[in-house]
Amino acid sequence: MNPALGVATGFWDQIFDFSDYGELISLVSNTLLAGLALGLMGGLVGIFVMTRDLAFAVHGISELSFAGAAAALLLGASVVVGSITGSLLAAILFGLLGSKARDRNSIVAVLMPFGLGLGILFLALYEGRAANKFGLLIGQIVAVDGPELGWLILVSALAIAGLLAIWRPLTFATADEEVAAARGVPVTLVSVLFMVILGLATAVSVQIVGALLVLALLVTPAAAALRVTSSPVLAPVLSMLFAVVSVVGGTLLALGGSMPISPYITTVSFLIYLACRLLAAPASRRLKSRLNASSAS
Amino acid sequence: MSEKVLEIQRATLTLGERTIWSGLDLSLEPGEFLAVIGPNGSGKTSLLKAILGRLEINPGSISVFGGPVAKARSRIGYIPQQRTAEQSAGLRGQDLVALGIDGHVWGPPIRSRKNRERVAKALEQIGAEELAKIPVGLLSGGQQQRLRVAQALVGAPGLLLCDEPFLSLDLKYQQKLIEVIQAHRRQSAMSVVFVTHDVNPILGMVDRILYFTGGKFLLGTPAEVLDSGVLSEVYDTKVEVLREKGRVNVIGLPTEAIHHHEFEGEGL
Numbered sequence: 001m002n003p004a005l006g007v008a009t010g011f012w013d014q015i016f017d018f019s020d021y022g023e024l025i026s027l028v029s030n031t032l033l034a035g036l037a038l039g040l041m042g043g044l045v046g047i048f049v050m051t052r053d054l055a056f057a058v059h060g061i062s063e064l065s066f067a068g069a070a071a072a073l074l075l076g077a078s079v080v081v082g083s084i085t086g087s088l089l090a091a092i093l094f095g096l097l098g099s100k101a102r103d104r105n106s107i108v109a110v111l112m113p114f115g116l117g118l119g120i121l122f123l124a125l126y127e128g129r130a131a132n133k134f135g136l137l138i139g140q141i142v143a144v145d146g147p148e149l150g151w152l153i154l155v156s157a158l159a160i161a162g163l164l165a166i167w168r169p170l171t172f173a174t175a176d177e178e179v180a181a182a183r184g185v186p187v188t189l190v191s192v193l194f195m196v197i198l199g200l201a202t203a204v205s206v207q208i209v210g211a212l213l214v215l216a217l218l219v220t221p222a223a224a225a226l227r228v229t230s231s232p233v234l235a236p237v238l239s240m241l242f243a244v245v246s247v248v249g250g251t252l253l254a255l256g257g258s259m260p261i262s263p264y265i266t267t268v269s270f271l272i273y274l275a276c277r278l279l280a281a282p283a284s285r286r287l288k289s290r291l292n293a294s295s296a297s
Numbered sequence: 298m299s300e301k302v303l304e305i306q307r308a309t310l311t312l313g314e315r316t317i318w319s320g321l322d323l324s325l326e327p328g329e330f331l332a333v334i335g336p337n338g339s340g341k342t343s344l345l346k347a348i349l350g351r352l353e354i355n356p357g358s359i360s361v362f363g364g365p366v367a368k369a370r371s372r373i374g375y376i377p378q379q380r381t382a383e384q385s386a387g388l389r390g391q392d393l394v395a396l397g398i399d400g401h402v403w404g405p406p407i408r409s410r411k412n413r414e415r416v417a418k419a420l421e422q423i424g425a426e427e428l429a430k431i432p433v434g435l436l437s438g439g440q441q442q443r444l445r446v447a448q449a450l451v452g453a454p455g456l457l458l459c460d461e462p463f464l465s466l467d468l469k470y471q472q473k474l475i476e477v478i479q480a481h482r483r484q485s486a487m488s489v490v491f492v493t494h495d496v497n498p499i500l501g502m503v504d505r506i507l508y509f510t511g512g513k514f515l516l517g518t519p520a521e522v523l524d525s526g527v528l529s530e531v532y533d534t535k536v537e538v539l540r541e542k543g544r545v546n547v548i549g550l551p552t553e554a555i556h557h558h559e560f561e562g563e564g565l
Contacts, residue, residue, distance in 0.1 A: 051387045164405045172400030175388055175433070179448070182349045182458075184370035184401045198466050226386040230432040232406040235387055291435055 017256030029232045032150050035251050037156035038208050038217065039244030044163055045201040046222030046243065047236050048194060051174050055219045058102040060108035061202045064090035066114035066211035068203075069136050070122035079136070080151045084203040090115070091199030095192050119211075139210035152204050159200045164280075166193050171232065174240055208247070209262050216266040224269075224276040227277045242272045300363055302327055302456050302488040303348065308357030310343055313522055318514055320440040321357070323507065323527030327455070330478075330492060330502050335509030336400055342378065343490040345458045346505075347377065348490070362455065371401065374487075379442050379465045390436070390444050391416050392426035397448035419451035420444075422477045424470060453485055460492045471498055478502075496523075497544050523547070526533035 025032075049058055057107075068086020069079045090111065098104025163170075172180035173187040181187050198218075205214045221242035225235045250265030302325045309319035317340035325331060327415045333341045340430040346352040348359055350366040361369040374397070394416045395408055408416075420426050425443040428436060433444065442465045449457060456479065463471050479502060481487040491499060496519075498505065506522040510531055523545050528536040538547045 009501045033320075047387060105543070165403050168396070168400055168402055171388070171392075171406065172396045175393055175396065176445075179375055180396075180400060181351070182370065182373065182375040182377075183369070183397075230387055230389050230392075232388065232392050287431065288435065291431070291437075 011258075012285075015257045015259055016253065017258075020255065021256065025046065025252075028251065030254060031251055032248055034149055034152050035247035036210060036244055037153045038204055039247040040240050041156040041201050042205060042217035042247075043221045043225075043243035044160055044216050044236055045198060045238030046220075046239050046280075047226070048163075048170060048174065049198065049218050050188075050222045050226055051207055054104075054192070054198065055215065056105055057091075057098075057108050058198065058202060058218050059215060060094065060112040060115070061087045061090040061199060062211045062214040063112045065199075065203050065206045066136050067115040067119035067122065069206065069211075070119040070126070073136075074122045074126045080148055080203070080207060083136075083206050084155070084200065086115070087203040087206070088196060088199040089200070091195040092192065095195030135210065136206065137210050137212050138260055139208060139213060139265075148207070152207060155200050155204050159197045159204075162193065162197045166197075167191055170194055178218050209265055213262050213266055216269045217247065220266075220269045220273050221246060224273040227273075227276040227280045242269070246272065253268070300327070301325065301360075302362060303349075303490070304358075304360045304363075306358045307377070308347070308354040308359060310340060310347055310354050312343070313351075318509060318512060321514060323516065325456075325488050325490070327488055328482050328488045330482065330491065330499075330504045331500060331507055332496050332503045332505075333507045333509070334493060334496050335514075337494075338510075339509035339511070340483045341509060343459055344509075345375075345460055345490065345492060348458060349373070369456075370466060371452065372455040374449035374452060376442075376445050376449045376457070376459040376462045378460045379438055379445075379462075381438055381441065386432055386434060388433045389430050390425065391420065391430065391432060393433050393444050394419055394447045394451055397451040415451055416447075419447040422450070422473075423447050423478070424473050439467065439470065442466055444469060444496060450477060450481060453481070453487075455485070455487060457481070457487055457489045457491075459493065460491070462491075463493065463495075463498065475499065475502065498541050500543065500545060511533070519545075 049055060065083045065087035068089075069083035071077075071086070072079050072082020075082075083179055093111070094108060095161050098107045121135075155209055169180070169185045169190045170193075172183070172185050173190050177187050201218060202214055205217050209217055222235075222239040224242050225239035229238060246265050246269035250268045254261040254264040255270070302324075303323070305321055305323040308321040310317045310321075323331075327493050333344060335341055343352055347354050348361065348366065350359075359366065362372055364505070366373075391413075392406070395406075395412065396421075398412050398415060399408070417426070417429070420429055423443050423446050425440070425447055428440055428444060433441060436444070442462070446462065450461070461476060466474060477485075478489060482489070482502075491503075493499065496503065500519060503519055505517060506515070506519055508522050513531065515527065515531065521527065522536050525536060525538045528538060528547065528550075532550060539546045539548060
């Protein structure tokens with residue numbers, strides 16, 4: 001027997017193993033439910049993260065959410081509540097202080113390492129299970145239990161409902177703040193409301209994919225969808241679909257192996273993005289050359 | 298008696314220490330077309346912002362359709378000075394225009410057939426049908442400007458405020474803009490406040506001119522304002538207004554006024 005082949009088989013067995021699959025699925029049905037809720041919410045919120053140019057802010061919010069969760073762990077409080085507190089504080093702060101992209105980026109860049117540092121301090125002080133510590137950074141979706149699941153689904157539903165309610169004014173304020181204000185859109189209120197929704201969405205995502213990988217849910221699916229369509233209805237629908245496929249699909253792929261779940265989710269999400277980019281490239285080249293031709297005439 | 302579209306009383310606008318204009322009285326009838334001209338920094342754009350409630354006047358009062366502007370916003374169409382869209386994806390031409398109908402209404406972006414037809418018609422009127430399905434971020438300044446015109450008019454406003462709307466439009470679309478504004482005035486007695494540095498292209502439809510200059514202002518019909526004697530008095534030097542083939546040329550403006558006007562030639 002070829003020893004190299006033996007090593008290779010062991011390697012793949014660790015990553016994919018589909019024996020006893022039915023039994024496993026019933027064990028993780030909670031996780032899948034949470035993944036579904038998270039995917040729907042992440043895909044929807046991601047559209048505005050993209051159009052409002054907030055990707056870096058999302059990263060910053062997730063680090064402060066991590067700090068909040070770590071503080072809660074240390075104090076023996078609910079990790080979900082700690083994480084939501086941290087990300088709401090960050091999101092509102094970024095929303096109020098940085099209405100211009102450049103201001104916002106520097107504020108995020110200043111606060112992010114500070115939050116991450118606090119989180120590391122809290123974790124170092126915490127004496128409980130080490131898996132809890134690591135999970136906050138790289139995800140712990142399998143650990144979602146009954147009451148936490150309830151929380152996650154409730155928060156996701158709230159975020160989705162809130163976003164649908166402010167969708168049109170938020171679109172207007174994003175596209176042209178001056179005209180939106182002239183037409184009576186309360187632009188400041190709408191953008192702060194969006195930051196609150198984004199904070200909730202980030203906190204929930206941190207629970208599942210971990211603070212370091214939140215962008216895979218809140219940015220990548222929307223970025224992929226916006227590559228293939230600019231329709232205001234189709235883009236969010238596709239983005240939600242991509243996010244759900246990434247979370248649920250990634251979870252299902254990960255079940256058998258002994259690896260953490262996050263790399264499966266991030267890889268599926270990345271592959272979808274790659275496929276959309278390749279798919280859209282010829283059409284977008286054609287459109288650009290057509291536009292160049294018509295504006296030159 | 299018809300409702301006043303716009304009523305400005307004894308209004309003074311101050312920015313920092315500087316008084317931009319003061320003692321402005323102006324009322325606008327339905328269907329009336331007011332051109333606002335004057336050098337850069339004389340307060341033309343600020344007038345629009347004051348009407349929209351974005352700049353505060355003190356003392357004085359401004360009412361729109363007989364009440365505060367906050368109650369009239371859905372009846373105002375606004376075309377701000379041209380600039381490029383910040384958003385690159387997720388919004389096509391027709392989506393941008395549709396925001397002119399329902400962008401201020403809470404809810405998801407589901408639109409009725411009737412509203413989609415209104416959008417299509419507004420795009421057609423300004424000659425922008427081919428931009429309907431193209432992401433806004435890919436469009437040139439002039440193409441985006443046509444969409445802004447359609448967006449401002451799609452809601453059938455009673456008052457249109459526009460700030461140098463000709464800037465990035467070529468002659469063909471300047472003409473289209475004039476046609477579509479005239480159509481709205483005929484059909485729904487829309488009033489227009491039109492800020493411009495060159496009054497010639499719109500001279501045929503202007504009812505009154507508001508001419509800001511160095512803290513002072515003149516208000517009257519084109520014949521009253523664009524008059525050699527009147528302008529000579531304003532500038533305290535010999536200014537001559539020449540009319541030729543429907544165009545107006547002003548000769549002899551002091552150099553700083555010409556400089557501020559950024560004239561091409563000496564058309565006013």
